[in-house]
Amino acid sequence: MKRTVVVLGLVAILSACGSAVKLDKVPVEDRTGSGGTGSGSTDTGAGSNVVGKGTVASVDLSKAGQDAAMQATTRVVYFDYDSFVIRSEFQAVIEAHAKYIRSDKSRKVVIEGHTDERGGREYNLALGQKRAEAVRKALSLLGVPEAQLEAVSFGKEKPAVMGSTEAAMEKNRRAEISYR
Secondary structure, three states: OHHHHHHHHHHHHHHHHOOOOOHHHOOOOOOOOOOOOOOOEEEOOOOOEEEOOOOOOOOOOOHHHHHHHHHHOOOEEEOOOOOOOOOHHHHHHHHHHHHHHHOOOOOOEEEEEEOOOOOOHHHHHHHHHHHHHHHHHHHHHOOOOHHHEEEEEEEOOOOOOOOOOHHHHHHHOEEEEEEO
């Protein structure tokens, strides 16, 4: 009787570990911008591949051009209340900064984590650090060397907007990317 119960228990445990998810057919999103069909060819119908006029604007790759482009890009990533998860709307901001930082190995970046006024000092310092670390980790995953990144927390000590309204507190839950 005991043996039957043990065998049934093991079968139940092992069947719970099984998964119907096929791991060999994982969808992959191409973020290289190449389109995957070849370089510069467009299909004009009737099976012909003709190189068409490019619709891509020219890009200034000089250091001055990059610096000017980063001045126009936001340096702030906002967070939800009591969270250090980066919202999907700020992924493009982080990708742009990662590309900019990778382009110059001498560039140093400090990511400053901030919180709203709710909560104690120690809690907010820890939450601000987690927010800064989340942005640092995202940049690192995009190829930025760890030696170029530093994450610090200011907690609730340096609010961007004064006040206790929800709109003011939303602006204070942030991580700022500063170049040194």
